[in-house]
Amino acid sequence: MRKDRTSFGFPTETVREGEVEVVVPRLSAFIVSPSDYAPSKAPVFYNPAMELNRDLATLALQVYQKMLGEEISICEPLTGCGVRGIRFAKEVRGVKGVLISDLNPKAVMLARFNVKLNRLSKRVLVKNDDANLILSTHAAPQKRFNFIDIDPFGSPAPYIDSAVRALRDGGMLALTATDLAPLCGVHSKACIRKYGGKPLRTEYCHEIAVRLLAAALAKAAAKHDIGIQIVFSHCIKHYIRVYAITEYGARKADKALKNLGYIVHCFKCFNREVITQSHPFSLPLECEECGAKLEVAGPLWTGRIVDKNFCGQIIDEANYRRFRQHKHLLKLLSTIHGEAELPPTYYVVDKMCSRFKLNVPSIAKVVASLRDKGFVAGKTHFNSRGIKSDASAKGVIETLKELNLGLS
Ligand SMILES: C[S@@+](CC[C@H](N)C(=O)[O-])C[C@H]1O[C@@H](n2cnc3c(N)ncnc32)[C@H](O)[C@@H]1O
Numbered sequence: 001m002r003k004d005r006t007s008f009g010f011p012t013e014t015v016r017e018g019e020v021e022v023v024v025p026r027l028s029a030f031i032v033s034p035s036d037y038a039p040s041k042a043p044v045f046y047n048p049a050m051e052l053n054r055d056l057a058t059l060a061l062q063v064y065q066k067m068l069g070e071e072i073s074i075c076e077p078l079t080g081c082g083v084r085g086i087r088f089a090k091e092v093r094g095v096k097g098v099l100i101s102d103l104n105p106k107a108v109m110l111a112r113f114n115v116k117l118n119r120l121s122k123r124v125l126v127k128n129d130d131a132n133l134i135l136s137t138h139a140a141p142q143k144r145f146n147f148i149d150i151d152p153f154g155s156p157a158p159y160i161d162s163a164v165r166a167l168r169d170g171g172m173l174a175l176t177a178t179d180l181a182p183l184c185g186v187h188s189k190a191c192i193r194k195y196g197g198k199p200l201r202t203e204y205c206h207e208i209a210v211r212l213l214a215a216a217l218a219k220a221a222a223k224h225d226i227g228i229q230i231v232f233s234h235c236i237k238h239y240i241r242v243y244a245i246t247e248y249g250a251r252k253a254d255k256a257l258k259n260l261g262y263i264v265h266c267f268k269c270f271n272r273e274v275i276t277q278s279h280p281f282s283l284p285l286e287c288e289e290c291g292a293k294l295e296v297a298g299p300l301w302t303g304r305i306v307d308k309n310f311c312g313q314i315i316d317e318a319n320y321r322r323f324r325q326h327k328h329l330l331k332l333l334s335t336i337h338g339e340a341e342l343p344p345t346y347y348v349v350d351k352m353c354s355r356f357k358l359n360v361p362s363i364a365k366v367v368a369s370l371r372d373k374g375f376v377a378g379k380t381h382f383n384s385r386g387i388k389s390d391a392s393a394k395g396v397i398e399t400l401k402e403l404n405l406g407l408s
């Protein structure tokens with residue numbers, strides 16, 4: 001990283017990310033108090049902590065481009081300094097053109113500079129417009145994109161409808177959501193407002209967040225007779241990300257909507273159930289294990305949130321590349337791959353042990369014991385202390401008790 005000579009009217013520095021070099025605001029210059037979150041204080045947004053998000057996006061995009069087998073067009077309508085769209089153009093093979101845009105004129109100035117810096121002026125076009133306007137002007141059939149990346153401040157919800165309309169049949173849409181307080185149930189009303197589903201503050205709220213976002217996308221797409229398939233998703237620290245491929249047709253939309261349902265949860269005994277029905281009228285109200293009142297999350301996406309094959313191809317791509325966080329990225333991908341076909345929700349071993357005053361066994365031991373009993377079980381990237389399994393909460397608690405007694 002080096003300080004820059006070029007004057008943008010605010011302090012900048014040049015950083016390398018992936019295979020590109022970009023000028024970004026010098027974040028250290030915008031921290032006044034220790035609690036300041038520098039990316040949002042700077043005149044142009046750049047968050048180095050999202051590098052992994054962008055690494056994964058280039059990999060997923062390469063997998064998608066190979067699947068499609070043709071040159072692709074891309075739109076990133078909330079681009080900030082341009083780093084994401086510029087990385088797509090430089091690092092992904094088979095990219096015809098990238099349209100990047102931002103409402104902030106300073107961001108656009110920096111993005112234009114960065115496009116030139118990376119000698120990409122022929123393939124990357126920079127605009128200074130509202131994201132929904134850009135997307136809407138690309139809603140006509142001949143103007144649509146193969147891939148759209150929505151990476152906003154907070155919620156992607158305000159952009160989902162116009163993104164769906166600007167995608168070709170078979171196009172891929174990636175959505176980042178950083179508004180985890182609503183999605184994880186701290187601000188339920190905001191979640192219902194933005195995503196049309198009720199969140200729940202359970203230990204697996206991050207997975208519920210992914211499922212609420214996927215459901216919001218499925219519902220928005222269905223209005224246009226478009227179905228979706230979720231091919232990849234992940235949750236890292238303060239954000240979630242969902243990748244979906246669209247399929248035109250009313251039947252495809254109906255098929256996608258069949259994935260919507262609810263999760264009912266018992267806060268007393270950890271029991272939970274996935275209900276694959278699209279209306280809430282006949283949801284169970286009482287826990288069949290302990291009789292306590294059940295709480296409901298949804299409507300949400302109850303189907304797969306990662307396609308194992310797609311994720312496997314992302315891993316293959318990652319093996320060719322040397323990202324700064326290569327090891328971490330491969331470990332994360334391997335866990336996501338391992339949990340792709342495990343059931344929805346997970347148990348947090350530490351939480352269960354603390355409730356029943358048990359010593360906390362290693363995750364590996366719990367997984368092995370459950371498998372010995374014939375259950376499917378595995379780790380989850382959502383929580384390093386979590387396990388996914390088809391065993392009931394009661395079954396997992398029994399296993400934890402046995403492990404404490406040295407019986408398992
Ligand atoms: C989280 S930042 C984007 C980060 C960027 N995608 C990256 O990977 O570095 C969100 C950006 O959206 C821009 N923005 C906010 N509202 C917008 C709108 N309605 N239309 C276009 N851009 C907007 C902001 O100026 C900001 O640069």
Ligand SMILES: [Zn+2]
Binds near residue numbers: 271287288
């Ligand atoms: Zn119960």
